[in-house]
Amino acid sequence: MRLETVILLSALLPLCASHGWDPLGWLFHRQGHAQYFGSLQADTPGGECPEECDCPPTFPVAMYCDGRGLTAIPSIPSRIKYLYLQNNAISAVPDLALVNATNLVWLLLHHNQLTSEAIGMKAFSKLEGLERLFLHHNNLTSIPPNLPRSLRDLKINHNRIEKVLPTDLEGMDNLTILHLHDNAVTDLGTSLKSLKSLTQLDMSNNKLIKVPDALPEHLHQFYLEFNSINSLPDDFLGGLAQLQYIRMSHNQLTDKGIPSNTFNVTGLVELDLSYNKLERIPIVSTRLQHLYLQANQIKEFSLGSFCSIVDVTNFSNLQTLRLEGNEISKEDIPSESALCLRRASSIQI
Numbered sequence: 001m002r003l004e005t006v007i008l009l010s011a012l013l014p015l016c017a018s019h020g021w022d023p024l025g026w027l028f029h030r031q032g033h034a035q036y037f038g039s040l041q042a043d044t045p046g047g048e049c050p051e052e053c054d055c056p057p058t059f060p061v062a063m064y065c066d067g068r069g070l071t072a073i074p075s076i077p078s079r080i081k082y083l084y085l086q087n088n089a090i091s092a093v094p095d096l097a098l099v100n101a102t103n104l105v106w107l108l109l110h111h112n113q114l115t116s117e118a119i120g121m122k123a124f125s126k127l128e129g130l131e132r133l134f135l136h137h138n139n140l141t142s143i144p145p146n147l148p149r150s151l152r153d154l155k156i157n158h159n160r161i162e163k164v165l166p167t168d169l170e171g172m173d174n175l176t177i178l179h180l181h182d183n184a185v186t187d188l189g190t191s192l193k194s195l196k197s198l199t200q201l202d203m204s205n206n207k208l209i210k211v212p213d214a215l216p217e218h219l220h221q222f223y224l225e226f227n228s229i230n231s232l233p234d235d236f237l238g239g240l241a242q243l244q245y246i247r248m249s250h251n252q253l254t255d256k257g258i259p260s261n262t263f264n265v266t267g268l269v270e271l272d273l274s275y276n277k278l279e280r281i282p283i284v285s286t287r288l289q290h291l292y293l294q295a296n297q298i299k300e301f302s303l304g305s306f307c308s309i310v311d312v313t314n315f316s317n318l319q320t321l322r323l324e325g326n327e328i329s330k331e332d333i334p335s336e337s338a339l340c341l342r343r344a345s346s347i348q349i
């Protein structure tokens with residue numbers, strides 16, 4: 001009976017593999033198939049599935065080793081594309097640990113105990129098709145050397161990284177998402193400059209005292225909250241035509257540190273400058289939709305910051321305006337505001 005099942009399913013395997021199965025689709029069926037693992041996993045090509053992991057017969061290019069108390073990386077059959085190693089106690093990635101895993105597309109190693117000293121110089125260098133690397137919630141003090149240039153999504157937040165070297169990310173032409181938040185980075189230098197495809201950059205909760213030089217030109221979301229930035233360079237957003245969301249709450253920004261037309265750029269949809277030291281409302285574009293300025297030291301409701309001209313066709317598109325925790329009250333809002341801020345559905349003061 002069991003033998004028949006093996007033969008039947010292994011005959012179907014190549015068929016499944018060639019149909020590009022959704023890697024997450026498997027998760028929904030996982031429990032139901034659990035009883036077949038023992039009999040089937042040894043049968044798949046490219047090496048045996050290690051005992052401590054699950055290699056589902058219905059999705060033979062995935063290997064699930066997450067949450068099993070592993071302290072080392074198991075041997076990986078060469079067919080594996082999606083490798084789940086998160087939530088273990090893995091402390092090292094030696095040079096040879098991934099040597100056979102040349103087909104990996106996803107490598108999920110978050111929530112382990114990796115330190116930078118225990119990652120081999122060439123640990124990741126053979127993974128030429130790797131697109132997603134999750135290393136968040138480890139104990140790394142630097143970005144591992146020689147990461148594959150093929151990466152699209154790198155999450156390395158919640159570590160102890162202090163420095164990012166220009167060579168760490170150089171040539172990652174396809175990198176789209178970079179999560180470096182909750183580290184101890186003081187300066188990024190020009191390390192982001194070459195990231196042609198980067199659209200999402202999360203640098204919140206670091207130790208930056210200035211905005212990184214040379215930002216990638218296709219940024220769409222840029223998160224910088226909880227740093228120590230007190231000023232912005234001239235033409236900070238000038239080259240970032242696609243930027244829609246910028247979050248800079250909980251920094252040390254003052255009026256003096258913000259050149260006057262910094263935020264009067266048309267693409268911006270959301271601007272969060274809450275919990276800074278601003279005394280004036282910065283000039284923003286009439287296209288802006290959400291502006292967060294709560295918990296600053298703003299003393300005046302300057303309508304000119306939103307509308308330089310007010311008439312039937314010239315008005316602000318602001319929908320959300322938050323101003324509570326400043327030094328103004330409702331009485332400070334001039335009556336002409338109704339015309340300029342006609343789209344605002346929520347003004348908190």
Ligand SMILES: *[C@@H]1O[C@H](CO)[C@@H](O)[C@H](O)[C@H]1NC(C)=O
Binds near residue numbers: 098100
């Ligand atoms: C890689 O594959 C070779 C040949 O099959 C095998 O001898 C070796 O143990 C494998 N290494 C790892 C780390 O899995």
Ligand SMILES: *[C@@H]1O[C@H](CO)[C@@H](O)[C@H](O)[C@H]1NC(C)=O
Binds near residue numbers: 113
């Ligand atoms: C991370 O490193 C710190 C400092 O060396 C150490 O105290 C801590 O136990 C480490 N944490 C883990 C999860 O390895």
Ligand SMILES: *[C@@H]1O[C@H](CO)[C@@H](O)[C@H](O)[C@H]1NC(C)=O
Binds near residue numbers: 172
């Ligand atoms: C980026 O993606 C393209 C298209 O998928 C691919 O041809 C190219 O080799 C990738 N670049 C790198 C550096 O891997």
Ligand SMILES: *[C@@H]1O[C@H](CO)[C@@H](O)[C@H](O)[C@H]1NC(C)=O
Binds near residue numbers: 306308
């Ligand atoms: C913002 O920029 C626009 C277009 O460049 C300009 O017409 C407008 O006067 C500026 N707003 C303010 C308040 O300076």
Ligand SMILES: *[C@@H]1O[C@H](CO)[C@@H](O)[C@H](O)[C@H]1NC(C)=O
Binds near residue numbers: 309313314
């Ligand atoms: C705004 O006002 C200017 C000057 O009065 C006018 O030329 C323009 O057409 C108006 N509308 C918009 C949408 O800018």
